[in-house]
Amino acid sequence: MKDWKFCPRCGDRTRITGDGEDIHAECHACGFTKYDNPLPTTVGLVLDGDRILLLRREHEPRKGRWDTVGGFLSGAETAEENLVREGLEEIGCELRNLRFAGSYSSVYGDTGLTTIGLAFVCELPPDAKIVLSEENSEYAWFPLDDRPPLAFADCEAAVAAVAAVAAVAAPTSRTGSA
Numbered sequence: 001m002k003d004w005k006f007c008p009r010c011g012d013r014t015r016i017t018g019d020g021e022d023i024h025a026e027c028h029a030c031g032f033t034k035y036d037n038p039l040p041t042t043v044g045l046v047l048d049g050d051r052i053l054l055l056r057r058e059h060e061p062r063k064g065r066w067d068t069v070g071g072f073l074s075g076a077e078t079a080e081e082n083l084v085r086e087g088l089e090e091i092g093c094e095l096r097n098l099r100f101a102g103s104y105s106s107v108y109g110d111t112g113l114t115t116i117g118l119a120f121v122c123e124l125p126p127d128a129k130i131v132l133s134e135e136n137s138e139y140a141w142f143p144l145d146d147r148p149p150l151a152f153a154d155c156e157a158a159v160a161a162v163a164a165v166a167a168v169a170a171p172t173s174r175t176g177s178a
């Protein structure tokens with residue numbers, strides 16, 4: 001919010017008011033108000049049994065760190081539409097069977113921009129062949145209980161949550177398959 005020094009509508013100086021979670025930039029010349037809403041993003045928890053698909057970022061912020069499939073929502077698209085689009089763009093596969101898995105707050109790199117990651121558990125089609133875009137340098141399937149640290153706090157929290165659920169479910173399923 002501290003970067004909103006000028007009104008995007010009339011160009012006059014804004015005044016930052018409020019505190020804590022309720023901060024906003026006001027323009028007294030034209031009445032424009034910019035609230036501190038987070039930017040919505042998607043977090044694709046692409047699972048294959050107890051393994052998760054992760055991508056290694058090719059660009060800043062957090063270049064070289066592992067990340068989930070997903071990205072910033074654009075225009076009027078829903079989170080589900082966004083995640084399917086991001087899946088096609090980033091790995092060349094149509095993600096399916098999306099199930100909402102919570103929302104997680106984060107900050108995007110060093111920009112100070114707050115994001116809200118809308119997480120979905122999902123899967124690849126059986127015949128999927130992963131083709132990476134230039135956004136990522138490699139992909140890998142990691143066991144949920146033995147994974148690298150992730151690029152952003154929302155992805156990290158979402159994957160930790162799904163891993164915790166899998167850890168509780170695992171003893172039962174292993175007994176069942178033994």
Ligand SMILES: [Zn+2]
Nearest residue numbers: 007010027030
């Ligand atoms: Zn203004």
